[in-house]
Every structure is written in structure tokens, then in C-alpha cells.
Amino acid sequence: MPSSSDCPAGYWGGLDNLRNVVYRGPLWLAAGCLTSGIRLNQPRKAILMDQARYNYSEFVASPNEFLEFAEHAPKATMRAPSFPLEDLATGETVDMKDLWNTGVTVIEFGSFT
Amino acid sequence: MDRLADQFADRAVRSVFIYTREAHPGENYRHHRSMEDKRSHARAFLEHSKVRRQILLDDLEGTAHRAYGLLPNMTWIVGRSGLIHYKSAWTSAADAADALEGVLDFQANRAKNQWALFYSERTAWSTRDQARFREGLVRAGPQAVADYERMLKGSGASRNAPSADIGPRVPGNFYKTEEESGE
Numbered sequence: 001m002p003s004s005s006d007c008p009a010g011y012w013g014g015l016d017n018l019r020n021v022v023y024r025g026p027l028w029l030a031a032g033c034l035t036s037g038i039r040l041n042q043p044r045k046a047i048l049m050d051q052a053r054y055n056y057s058e059f060v061a062s063p064n065e066f067l068e069f070a071e072h073a074p075k076a077t078m079r080a081p082s083f084p085l086e087d088l089a090t091g092e093t094v095d096m097k098d099l100w101n102t103g104v105t106v107i108e109f110g111s112f113t
Numbered sequence: 114m115d116r117l118a119d120q121f122a123d124r125a126v127r128s129v130f131i132y133t134r135e136a137h138p139g140e141n142y143r144h145h146r147s148m149e150d151k152r153s154h155a156r157a158f159l160e161h162s163k164v165r166r167q168i169l170l171d172d173l174e175g176t177a178h179r180a181y182g183l184l185p186n187m188t189w190i191v192g193r194s195g196l197i198h199y200k201s202a203w204t205s206a207a208d209a210a211d212a213l214e215g216v217l218d219f220q221a222n223r224a225k226n227q228w229a230l231f232y233s234e235r236t237a238w239s240t241r242d243q244a245r246f247r248e249g250l251v252r253a254g255p256q257a258v259a260d261y262e263r264m265l266k267g268s269g270a271s272r273n274a275p276s277a278d279i280g281p282r283v284p285g286n287f288y289k290t291e292e293e294s295g296e
Contacts, residue, residue, distance in 0.1 A: 047179045047183055048179075049175075049179065050174070051173055051174045054134055054173075054174055054175040054178075054179070055134045055135070055144040055145045055146070055173070055175075056134070056138070056144060057138055057143065057144045058138070058256070058260055059136065059137045059138065059257065059260040059261065059264065060260070060264070061264040061267075061284065065183060065184060065284070066184065066202055066284050066285040066287070067287065068182065068183065069182035069183065069184050069187070069202055069285075070202070070285075070287070072182070073180075073181055073182030073183075073200065074180075074181065074182075074197055074200070075197065075200070075232065076197050076198060076199060076200055076232060076233070077196065077197065077230065077231070077232045078196075078197050079194075079195045079196065079197070080189070080191040080195045080196070080197050081177075081180045081181070082195070083171075083172075083176050083177040083180065084172075085131065085169035085170060085171060085172075085177060086148075086152075086169065086170040086172075087167065087168075087169055087170075088132070088152065088155050088156065088159065088168040088169065088170055089167070089168070094169055096177065097195060099127055099129060099191075100127075100191040100192065100193060100194075100195055101193065101194075102125075102127060103125035103126060103127055103193065104125065104126045104127070104190065104191070104192050104193065104198075104213070104216055104217065104220070105126070105127045105128070105129065105190070105191045106114075106117065106118065106121075106126060106127070106128040106129070106188065106189075106190050106209060106213065107128075107129055107131060107188065107189045107190070107191065108114050108128075108129070108130050108131070108166075108186070108187070108188050108204050109130075109131045109133050109178060109181065109184070109185070109186060109187045109188075109189075110130060110131075110132070110133065110136075110185065110186045110204070111132060111133050111134060111135050111136050111154070111158065111185070112135065112142055112154050112155070112157055112158035112161070112162075112249075112253075113135040113136050113137040113138060113139065113142050113154075113249060113250075113252075113253040113257060
């Protein structure tokens with residue numbers, strides 16, 4: 001993976017930072033710079049949707065949901081995002097990072113239905 | 114997954130269940146309109162399933178669920194300091210146990226063996242208890258059954274015959290033949 005000093009101007013920082021840059025260097029270097037700029041330890045922002053759309057009243061399968069998970073959810077070797085959750089038993093707030101700060105944590109997501 | 118939790122509990126492994134939106138809402142367990150709906154359904158789930166792991170509720174907007182990819186029954190393994198070791202589109206206790214053994218082996222021996230961590234992907238398999246899954250849909254209500262059957266008809270998932278290599282086409286299997294992919 002190239003460092004920022006190896007990269008042509010505008011290429012470090014990923015596609016979002018690439019603006020009107022003409023580059024005639026080796027493609028492998030450009031690709032490395034762009035992917036390094038994606039910041040592999042920072043997953044893409046969460047899928048945006050409001051509360052009503054999230055809690056749908058009728059199940060309709062989305063053909064792209066698994067592709068979204070595979071391509072855009074955080075990946076292995078990245079840092080896990082942490083959010084506050086509510087303990088069903090106690091009602092207390094639990095930060096996800098407090099789970100894994102005490103040891104390896106297995107997290108299953110699911111619901112009754 | 115409770116058995117997996119028990120199996121690894123004495124090796125400093127913590128196991129939790131994050132309660133999300135209802136995947137197949139029906140007349141008996143409708144979509145959540147409030148946190149109290151969510152708590153109520155989670156308590157019903159606990160009563161029915163007897164899950165022994167800590168149950169944690171995501172917020173009503175599904176903030177954590179959305180950030181982790183929004184699939185209905187994922188499993189993730191996170192190591193100390195928050196490193197993601199494993200993500201799986203579906204929950205399989207056997208697959209998670211296999212991954213967990215690797216994680217614990219790495220943690221116990223990384224200094225001794227000077228191991229380097231690297232990124233990897235693979236396919237995984239699990240058996241699916243369709244009768245039990247259908248029981249869950251029936252429990253949720255007739256709408257949940259009808260929604261699922263409509264999805265099967267629409268996607269053609271139930272019509273795809275298994276092949277020797279890839280088994281039945283299920284959601285999350287991205288494989289396409291040359292013909293299907295137009296190549």
C-alpha cells in the first residue's frame with residue numbers, strides 16, 4: 001500500500017477527493033492511492049433511512065441487500081462501529097465498545113420474526 | 114448459538130443478541146412503532162426461545178443494525194480493541210465456532226509465532242430448517258406467511274435447482290453462470 005507521499009496530488013484520500021486531476025503515472029500506483037484513501041478502518045456511513053422505512057410493516061425482499069452487506073458494511077480487519085444499546089433485562093444503556101473491551105465478542109443480530 | 118456461548122464462555126468470550134426490527138412482521142407481531150413495541154416483542158422472543166445470552170435492543174431507527182449492514186440474522190465476531198474478525202450474512206453456529214477458534218488461537222499465540230493478520234473472504238454453508246422457519250412465519254401471522262411466499266414467487270428462489278457446485282440459490286449467494294451474467 002503506498003503512503004501519501006508516494007501518491008500523485010489529489011489521489012490520496014480516495015475518490016471523494018479526486019477532482020479534475022490528470023495523471024499519467026502507473027495505474028497500479030493510482031489504484032493503490034485511491035483504495036488507501038478509502039480509509040479501510042472507517043466503514044462507509046450507515047445506510048440512511050427513516051424510522052418508518054426501517055421498521056417496515058410488510059416484508060419485501062430487496063435484491064441488493066446482501067450485496068450491500070458484502071460490499072459496504074464494515075469488513076473483517078476494520079474497526080467495529082460502536083453504538084449505545086439498551087439491555088432488555090435491566091433497561092441500562094450498554095455501549096458496544098464496552099462489550100469487546102472485555103474480550104472477544106460474538107454478536108448475533110435478529111428478531112422474533 | 115447459546116450452546117456456542119456456553120462452549121466458549123470460559124475462554125473470555127462474550128456473546129450477545131442484538132434485537133433489530135421485525136424481519137417478517139405479521140398480525141401477531143407487527144412492526145415496531147415505539148421502543149415499547151420493541152421491548153415487548155423482545156420479551157416475547159425471550160420467553161419463547163429461552164435465549165440465555167444478553168439481549169440488547171437497538172434503537173428504534175436501527176442505528177447499529179444499519180451500520181452493520183441491515184441483514185436480518187447476521188453474526189459478527191469482534192476482538193479486543195474493536196477489530197472485526199468475522200462477519201457472516203447468516204448465522205451458523207458451526208461456522209462461527211470455527212472462526213472463533215481461529216481468533217482465540219491467534220490471540221493466544223500471535224506473539225510467540227509472530228503471526229500477521231490479513232483479510233480473507235470465503236463461502237460458508239449451513240443447513241436450514243425450513244419447517245421451523247415456517248413455524249416462525251405462522252406465529253407472526255398470516256401476513257408474514259403471505260409476504261414470504263410472494264417473495265419466493267417473485268425472486269424465483271424456490272425454482273432454482275441445486276447444482277453440484279453451489280447448491281440452491283439463496284439470498285446472499287452472488288454466483289451467476291456465464292449465461293446469467295451475460296458473459
